[in-house]
Amino acid sequence: MLNAIWAYPWDVLDLGIERCVMDIAGRAGLDGISLACADSAGRFFQARSPLRKIYCPENGVIYFRPHSDRFGRLVMRPKMAEIVNERGDVLNALLHAGQRAGLAVNARVACLHNARLGRLHPHACCRNAFGDVAEDHLCPSQPDARAYAVALVAELTAGYAVAAVELEGMNFAGTLDANRHVTDGIGLTPEDDLLLSVCFCPACLARAAGAGVDGEAARVTVRRLVEESAARALPAPRWPDLPVRGPDAFAEYSALHDYLLWRCEPVTSLVEEVRAAANPAVPVRFIAARDGWRFGDDLAAIARVCDGIVLCAYDAAAAQVWRDVDGAMKAAGGKPVFVGLRLFFPELDGAGKLAGKVAAASEAGVAGFVFCDYGLVPAARLDWVRAALERSGVARPAA
Ligand SMILES: [Zn+2]
Numbered sequence: 381m382l383n384a385i386w387a388y389p390w391d392v393l394d395l396g397i398e399r400c401v402m403d404i405a406g407r408a409g410l411d412g413i414s415l416a417c418a419d420s421a422g423r424f425f426q427a428r429s430p431l432r433k434i435y436c437p438e439n440g441v442i443y444f445r446p447h448s449d450r451f452g453r454l455v456m457r458p459k460m461a462e463i464v465n466e467r468g469d470v471l472n473a474l475l476h477a478g479q480r481a482g483l484a485v486n487a488r489v490a491c492l493h494n495a496r497l498g499r500l501h502p503h504a505c506c507r508n509a510f511g512d513v514a515e516d517h518l519c520p521s522q523p524d525a526r527a528y529a530v531a532l533v534a535e536l537t538a539g540y541a542v543a544a545v546e547l548e549g550m551n552f553a554g555t556l557d558a559n560r561h562v563t564d565g566i567g568l569t570p571e572d573d574l575l576l577s578v579c580f581c582p583a584c585l586a587r588a589a590g591a592g593v594d595g596e597a598a599r600v601t602v603r604r605l606v607e608e609s610a611a612r613a614l615p616a617p618r619w620p621d622l623p624v625r626g627p628d629a630f631a632e633y634s635a636l637h638d639y640l641l642w643r644c645e646p647v648t649s650l651v652e653e654v655r656a657a658a659n660p661a662v663p664v665r666f667i668a669a670r671d672g673w674r675f676g677d678d679l680a681a682i683a684r685v686c687d688g689i690v691l692c693a694y695d696a697a698a699a700q701v702w703r704d705v706d707g708a709m710k711a712a713g714g715k716p717v718f719v720g721l722r723l724f725f726p727e728l729d730g731a732g733k734l735a736g737k738v739a740a741a742s743e744a745g746v747a748g749f750v751f752c753d754y755g756l757v758p759a760a761r762l763d764w765v766r767a768a769l770e771r772s773g774v775a776r777p778a779a
Pocket residue numbers: 505506507519520521522579580581582583584585
């Protein structure tokens with residue numbers, strides 16, 4: 381089993397690499413760290429940083445140095461974060477420290493969720509049924525966005541000996557995600573969120589048409605359903621069982637149903653292209669949400685074209701974690717399934733709940749865990765991680 385924790389570059393730099401390695405390998409009993417190497421913006425409370433308590437990173441930058449001219453002919457190009465210029469190549473330093481300490485260093489990359497690139501290249505962004513541009517998310521159908529994602533992972537894995545790459549948000553995005561700050565006065569329901577997030581950009585419509593799917597007809601349906609929702613005095617979900625039924629809830633709207641299923645094609649084929657262009661020695665894993673169908677994830681198809689799945693079971697209770705892992709493992713057809721568990725309060729209110737989730741996933745046969753997130757939680761919760769892993773017999777031995 382290989383267990384790691386997600387971390388941001390500024391956390392590693394603020395706390396110091398040696399401290400970070402001691403915390404992760406020694407205190408938490410983990411085998412690896414997964415560093416955010418390409419990410420979007422945010423506003424983070426820095427629980428343990430001795431330098432600050434709030435950090436607002438640059439939007440849509442990368443935290444490694446590109447070495448080749450791989451991006452020279454592309455429409456979209458990466459921007460290296462200022463903190464790498466100012467404070468050094470944190471990924472490279474972490475790789476050296478990890479090698480000394482026997483700590484695997486993975487890279488987590490968000491290629492499509494990028495408002496910097498979205499503002500520079502609105503033609504490549506997702507567009508809802510009303511034509512509104514989601515400038516913080518590039519569309520997985522859009523050729524320029526695809527070329528950027530493929531080149532970024534290829535560049536990273538050619539220049540750095542990371543143990544694995546984790547693809548974050550390499551799909552369509554929801555409208556009401558926590559980091560998108562949509563002010564909603566009507567009480568949008570999960571089905572409204574889904575309908576508003578379905579992309580009908582020209583690239584999607586053309587790609588769907590090529591597959592014999594009538595995106596325009598689906599768009600008309602989505603517009604009508606959303607207009608109906610917006611006209612209600614109070615929220616009234618039409619499909620309260622949506623999480624259970626998935627896309628089949630929309631079976632009575634055949635064009636929309638077909639379009640929702642079709643969305644898996646651009647996502648899966650992009651993962652396949654990214655995997656093919658990356659360094660063959662580096663496993664490429666796909667980070668999936670529990671209800672990933674909403675974002676175009678077909679776990680079985682994705683697992684066939686990459687090297688593993690990281691299933692985020694953040695808000696699931698232990699019994700649900702077992703079912704989710706079991707389902708994902710069956711879909712993954714022998715490819716490793718890792719579980720992402722968040723250490724956030726109030727989702728996690730003590731060591732016992734974490735131990736229960738870890739035990740459930742271990743029992744289901746998970747390949748390892750990734751915990752969220754090193755710099756955002758008090759150090760005491762690293763002890764919860766070790767206790768949970770020890771209870772399941774999967775902790776790294778204490779030094
Ligand atoms: Zn699109």
